Amino acid sequence: MTNYALTNSARPSFALMNLAMTSDVVGSGGGTGGSEVFADGNDDRERLARAGLSRVVEPGDLAALKAFDGMSALEIWDRLRQKSSGLERWSTRLAEVDPQRDLERAAAAGARFVIPGDDEWPDDVEVLAEAGQLTRRAGVPFGLWVRGRGHLREALTRSASVVGARACSSYGEHVAAELSAGLADSGVTVVSGGAFGIDAAAHRGALAACGTTIAVLACGVDVSYPKRNAALLSRVAEQGLVVAELPPGCSPTKLRFLARNRLIAAATQGTVVIEAAIRSGALNTAGWAEQCGRAVLAVPGPVTSRMSAGSHLLVRERNAVLATSVADIIEAISPYGTGLTQPPRAPQSLTDTLDPDLQRTLDAVPVHTPAPATRIAVTAGLDLPTTHQSLEALTALSLITQTPTGWHLPPAHVALGRGQEGGA
Incomplete structure (x- = not known):
């Protein structure tokens, strides 16, 4: 049975996350009852509260950040269940929420719910508390739903996100796969969004190199979106991890993609943009990387290609690092004074x-x-x-x-x- 930390001072095992957990639960009550008590005698109210909030509150909801400012997850959850005044905005979802059922559904899909204080929680995402807002999204997630056998925090210790156009060119697809394979060979975890185009090429490149890759989704970890990437996402879960802020069963929306981008940027040491138009979700991810103090890199493309116009804009106007090799990326995401590379020179005759x-x-x-x-x-x-x-x-x-x-x-x-x- 896997143990998951609740706080830094106490780390009781969480029986619910075991695949056979349904027989371990003592007492019920769903998402609207009192505290949940499990077979090992541990009170896991915070995990249940955060699981419930991940379904009630939209990822990065600015209204929620304002309404719940200064409150703990348990306080927010209790106030919502008590139908406190001023929180009616979230009441329609509350009646249907059952965090215990969501945890069971996740475990059945081979997933778990990681929250702050867990050993697996990636502390780097906490930067979102100070990163401000972008495209009406902001804030640290209540928790992360994680599918796969890898250790999330360790996998993200040395990582880079590779993002770009869905309708990419053969050039962009080739470059994304080659750079991602090289990063994986160098022990760098490749993070992307599981979408068509550059995302898929990045995941495939890392998988081909037998490296670690993480897909951060704008839906539940048990939802294959897009459907044609179902086999790819299954391979990612086997060899790496699939991560989502939303609970199982949730479908993607435009705003959820924008919220997802902030996680990709915050969780990694740098974001590499390959083929992005002037109006592009990849540029949104780059914007989040800037606000989180992460490295931003752009791969150049043909000057005649509209798909590379956004990448060139990052270099020309937003001080992005021009990336033409794996060495460029490793230098940018490494601590100062390490991972340094020499500029290319012609061989001396x-x-x-x-x-x-x-x-x-x-x-x-x-x-x-x-x-x-x-x-x-x-x-x-x-x-x-x-x-x-x-x-x-x-x-x-x-x-x-x-x-x-x-x-x-x-x-x-x-x-x-x-x-x-x-x-x-």
């Missing part, structure tokens, strides 16, 4: 190491017809002794060939091209 006199002499040697040292000296603008010394040195390095009538470039050097090799 032998001619790059030549001193100026040798380089000038080499540039003056003809391609085909051998020339004497006197002619080469004139072309190079050097005195004859210096030219002779340089020609001998270049011959020893096999960069030029000496014949009875003078010097010329060897065939291999000509094939490479004098301009490319000599820098002329």
Whole structure:
């Protein structure tokens, strides 16, 4: 049986989360009764309260943040059940809420409900308490419904979200899969939203590399949305985790997608945007990452592509890091002074190491017809002794060939091209 912490000081086992939990429950009462007592004798009112609130209150509801400011989850739940004045906004859902039933439904789907104080709770999402609002959404979730065998907090310790267009191009799909596979190979958890396009490519890339990936949904963890991604989401749950703020059975809505984006941004160390139009949910996620103090990266695309216009906007106007490789991403999400990379450089050739006199002499040697040292000296603008010394040195390095009538470039050097090799 798995143990789940309730507070930092006490961590009683939570029998309800066991798949055989229905036989463990002593007493009933559903979501509108008193405190729930389980076979191990533990009072788990806070977990039930938070489970109930996750169904009653819409994710990121600004009105709820204002109405419940300063209250604990138990206080909010008790006031709602007591039908306190001023809380009528949430009364229509309250009558149908049964948090115990939701917990049972989650367990039947192989899921659990993680709340603050649990060992598995990702503390990074607490930044949402100070991150402000965006698109009328804000706030820390009451809890997270988690499906899969992985440990949520540990999986998110080193993680990056990869997001972008649903209707992506083959270029965007390829880049998302390649970068995600590289991140997974480097031990970075790839987080995305489980949608078509870039999201799906990111999950598949991480899975192909046998890495960890997390899908954060705008619906219940037992709901496959979109349906055509059902097999993919099942693989994600097997190899990683599927996470949702909403309880089992809930369907996605536009506002729920926007609320979901704040979790993706807050839970990871950085957000990588691949192919995003000017009006894009991926840009919303990037906005949340900015407000949460996380790294924001954008992968460049063709300047003629509208699908990359939003990505380019992030770089040009919002100081996003230009990401062209896995190393770029790891450097951006790593603690300061770690994960540093060197800028790309062309490989150094032998001619790059030549001193100026040798380089000038080499540039003056003809391609085909051998020339004497006197002619080469004139072309190079050097005195004859210096030219002779340089020609001998270049011959020893096999960069030029000496014949009875003078010097010329060897065939291999000509094939490479004098301009490319000599820098002329």
